[in-house]
Amino acid sequence: MSQSTLKKGPYREITWEALVLGFFVGIxxxxxxxxxxxxxxxxxxxxxxxxxxxxxxxxxxxxxxxxVENNINQTVASAINNSGAGIIFTxxxxxLRGADFQFxxxxxxxxxxxxxxxxxxVPVRKQMIDIDRLRFPSGTAVGAILRSPGAGVRKAILLxxxxxxxxxxxxxxxxxxxxxxxxxxxxxxxxxxxxxxWAVSLLSLGAGFISGRAGLAVLIGGILAYWIIxxxxxxxxxxxxxxxxxxxxxxxxxxMNRPIGIGMLIGGALMGIILAFPSIKEAFASLRxxxxxxxARRPEELSIKYLYVAAVASILxxxxxxFTAARPLGLTRIILIALTGTxxxxxxxxIVAQCTGMTDWSPISGMALIAVTIILFFAYDIxxxxxxxLAVLIGxxxxxxxxLGADMMQDLKTGTLVGAIPRRQQGVQLMVSWMGPVITVxxxxxxxxxYGFGPGTNIPAPQAQALDAAISGVxxxxxxxxxxxxxxxxxxxxxxxxxSGLGVMVGLSMYLPLLYILPFGLGGVLNFASGRIRGxxxxxxxxxxxxxxxxxxxAIVGVVFALITVLKGLG
Amino acid sequence: xxxxxxxxxxxxxxxxxxxVSAARTPVMTGPFAVSLLVMIVSILLLRRGVRSEKTxxxxxxxxxxxxxxxxxxxxxxxxxxxxxSKEELTCERIHHELDRLIEGPLFDFAQxxxxxxxxxxFSPYARLIAEFTRAERTASRxxxxxxDGYLDEAVSSLELAREVFAEVSEILNSLQKDxxx
Numbered sequence: 001m002s003q004s005t006l007k008k009g010p011y012r013e014i015t016w017e018a019l020v021l022g023f024f025v026g027i028x029x030x031x032x033x034x035x036x037x038x039x040x041x042x043x044x045x046x047x048x049x050x051x052x053x054x055x056x057x058x059x060x061x062x063x064x065x066x067x068v069e070n071n072i073n074q075t076v077a078s079a080i081n082n083s084g085a086g087i088i089f090t091x092x093x094x095x096l097r098g099a100d101f102q103f104x105x106x107x108x109x110x111x112x113x114x115x116x117x118x119x120x121x122v123p124v125r126k127q128m129i130d131i132d133r134l135r136f137p138s139g140t141a142v143g144a145i146l147r148s149p150g151a152g153v154r155k156a157i158l159l160x161x162x163x164x165x166x167x168x169x170x171x172x173x174x175x176x177x178x179x180x181x182x183x184x185x186x187x188x189x190x191x192x193x194x195x196x197x198w199a200v201s202l203l204s205l206g207a208g209f210i211s212g213r214a215g216l217a218v219l220i221g222g223i224l225a226y227w228i229i230x231x232x233x234x235x236x237x238x239x240x241x242x243x244x245x246x247x248x249x250x251x252x253x254x255x256m257n258r259p260i261g262i263g264m265l266i267g268g269a270l271m272g273i274i275l276a277f278p279s280i281k282e283a284f285a286s287l288r289x290x291x292x293x294x295x296a297r298r299p300e301e302l303s304i305k306y307l308y309v310a311a312v313a314s315i316l317x318x319x320x321x322x323f324t325a326a327r328p329l330g331l332t333r334i335i336l337i338a339l340t341g342t343x344x345x346x347x348x349x350x351i352v353a354q355c356t357g358m359t360d361w362s363p364i365s366g367m368a369l370i371a372v373t374i375i376l377f378f379a380y381d382i383x384x385x386x387x388x389x390l391a392v393l394i395g396x397x398x399x400x401x402x403x404l405g406a407d408m409m410q411d412l413k414t415g416t417l418v419g420a421i422p423r424r425q426q427g428v429q430l431m432v433s434w435m436g437p438v439i440t441v442x443x444x445x446x447x448x449x450x451y452g453f454g455p456g457t458n459i460p461a462p463q464a465q466a467l468d469a470a471i472s473g474v475x476x477x478x479x480x481x482x483x484x485x486x487x488x489x490x491x492x493x494x495x496x497x498x499x500s501g502l503g504v505m506v507g508l509s510m511y512l513p514l515l516y517i518l519p520f521g522l523g524g525v526l527n528f529a530s531g532r533i534r535g536x537x538x539x540x541x542x543x544x545x546x547x548x549x550x551x552x553x554x555a556i557v558g559v560v561f562a563l564i565t566v567l568k569g570l571g
Numbered sequence: 572x573x574x575x576x577x578x579x580x581x582x583x584x585x586x587x588x589x590x591v592s593a594a595r596t597p598v599m600t601g602p603f604a605v606s607l608l609v610m611i612v613s614i615l616l617l618r619r620g621v622r623s624e625k626t627x628x629x630x631x632x633x634x635x636x637x638x639x640x641x642x643x644x645x646x647x648x649x650x651x652x653x654x655x656s657k658e659e660l661t662c663e664r665i666h667h668e669l670d671r672l673i674e675g676p677l678f679d680f681a682q683x684x685x686x687x688x689x690x691x692x693f694s695p696y697a698r699l700i701a702e703f704t705r706a707e708r709t710a711s712r713x714x715x716x717x718x719d720g721y722l723d724e725a726v727s728s729l730e731l732a733r734e735v736f737a738e739v740s741e742i743l744n745s746l747q748k749d750x751x752x
Contacts, residue, residue, distance in 0.1 A: 493610045
């Protein structure tokens with residue numbers, strides 16, 4: 001235990017040092033992760049880095065930092081950093097399609113998305129963190145770092161061992177000493193359409209361990225998609241003849257597993273909302289009570305008024321985006337799109353927050369695809385260029401809102417573990433969240449001007465290419481509505497089972513790549529087995545610190561290599 | 572075999588059948604509808620099985636059943652003792668005592684919380700757990716402040732945590748009284 005000497009004065013929480021440090025770390029992470037995301041196709045969460053830098057700078061240099069002050073530092077850094085995922089999946093599509101758009105409109109739309117995402121998620125905190133007590137693996141890992149000065153030598157050693165081992169493995173993977181994936185199916189001589197490829201990802205293993213039971217449900221979904229549906233589809237001739245084994249797996253993913261999985265996610269989440277109505281009601285009641293607390297009790301949350309203001313603002317912003325991008329639609333249809341977009345923003349925000357809380361994975365790309373499909377459905381009779389511009393701008397607003405909402409829930413989970421006051425964290429996040437999109441959009445624009453991205457360039461922007469292809473499918477009338485609908489029905493029934501959120505977890509894993517699902521599921525199995533053998537207290541005191549370390553080590557190395565990639569790009 | 576096991580088996584088989592039927596283009600409507608219907612039946616069986624298991628647990632041997640009231644009373648009295656010795660309180664002592672409470676009774680309460688759901692119903696459960704988590708978070712704030720060496724903040728958070736835990740205990744007592752009546 002590193003017991004500090006007695007300190008006088010108010011407990012340091014929101015300080016200039018924490019805000020400024022979080023701001024600069026956030027900018028650095030945002031630019032690096034945006035560039036790396038356009039290059040490799042996925043983004044990395046940088047909260048762990050921010051927390052560690054926070055200890056180094058706030059405690060090492062200023063010598064008076066507190067646990068909750070460092071929590072504010074990492075909250076600011078991740079708020080500025082995390083809008084990247086929502087933007088790099090959507091906005092590059094406009095560049096790839098040569099769309100005629102105003103740069104300022106993109107910045108304004110995504111800035112509003114960031115603020116709306118934070119405001120919309122305010123009432124969800126009570127339900128998901130306080131009542132459902134979801135694990136939020138990354139939030140738990142950051143909590144372990146922040147609590148490390150008082151967690152005792154044993155836990156600190158376990159955390160450090162996890163960080164060290166994971167970082168070492170991750171360095172070996174990044175430098176090619178260890179392969180990124182292991183094809184166990186090929187080693188066992190199993191047909192290639194029966195995919196059994198594992199990513200060497202200790203981050204996934206750690207997240208699966210912290211998720212616990214959710215890890216098992218995710219594994220079930222992966223098995224259903226990749227070991228049952230895909231082989232049956234190949235053997236029954238449901239995939240076009242002449243495709244290679246890998247091509248058949250990809251076909252089954254795009255035309256079967258992904259749309260059914262997205263449908264399951266939505267159906268499962270809707271059923272979850274219906275079943276969780278009492279806890280949602282309690283969350284709203286609690287927000288109202290919180291507003292009426294006497295002066296003796298610190299108000300816990302931001303007022304529910306923020307949600308109402310956000311809903312009105314959302315409708316106005318989406319209307320403005322509609323008028324900017326597709327004036328021929330007319331007032332009635334633009335208002336209808338704005339209303340639908342607002343409802344979807346709230347619903348998708350809940351789905352993404354729930355998925356992140358249960359598994360650490362956020363299905364933003366799937367939710368963006370649905371958003372774009374809905375908007376294109378409303379704009380079916382105007383010219384395609386305007387319709388796509390409208391759909392991508394509104395899709396980007398919704399995606400940024402979802403990214404920020406999910407990030408805020410992770411930060412609030414960390415805050416719960418260290419005893420931060422939610423209202424302060426929410427206030428800080430509202431204050432700074434608009435900055436992230438400005439940085440990401442500018443970085444995307446600079447990269448486009450300097451190098452270009454997309455097919456035939458050194459920066460493939462794979463997520464944007466995937467959305468672009470999906471938009472082409474929707475514009476061409478190729479929407480797998482039957483798969484979405486049947487998936488939604490299955491997800492809804494699964495979520496009505498006594499296993500909370502089953503439909504959401506199975507749907508999520510049907511739509512994610514198997515190579516990450518397998519180590520994640522293994523983490524869930526290890527948690528379950530060690531809980532049975534050694535008991536839940538052992539899991540909490542020994543397993544969780546190691547698992548948190550695995551997440552942190554992998555994330556640190558990921559960000560360092562992203563920075564190296566940026567420096568190489570500049571050189 | 573009880574209805575819970577039958578329910579799980581049926582749910583697994585029917586969910587696989589429904590997903591496979593949905594995967595083909597066009598969807599195999601007949602098999603899909605039948606599978607979905609079986610899924611619904613299996614959910615009903617599962618819910619009945621879980622309910623009867625909880626009822627049997629409550630009606631049967633009470634040894635080994637988690638005592639929520641005693642747990643909260645233990646927490647409140649521990650905090651009372653800690654706050655009562657205000658003059659002798661140090662950050663080290665608060666830190667040490669909170670470590671014991673967080674890893675002991677508070678962890679046990681959180682682990683066993685789903686049993687409360689069956690006893691008191693969803694809405695009261697939501698209210699109770701929301702308040703419990705609030706109290707737990709306030710105790711964590713006291714822990715953080717103690718580790719950081721801010722004694723005044725640690726003590727005031729401790730007092731607030733004690734107040735909220737006492738409220739949770741009162742809510743639980745009144746709910747248990749209602750369920751007995």
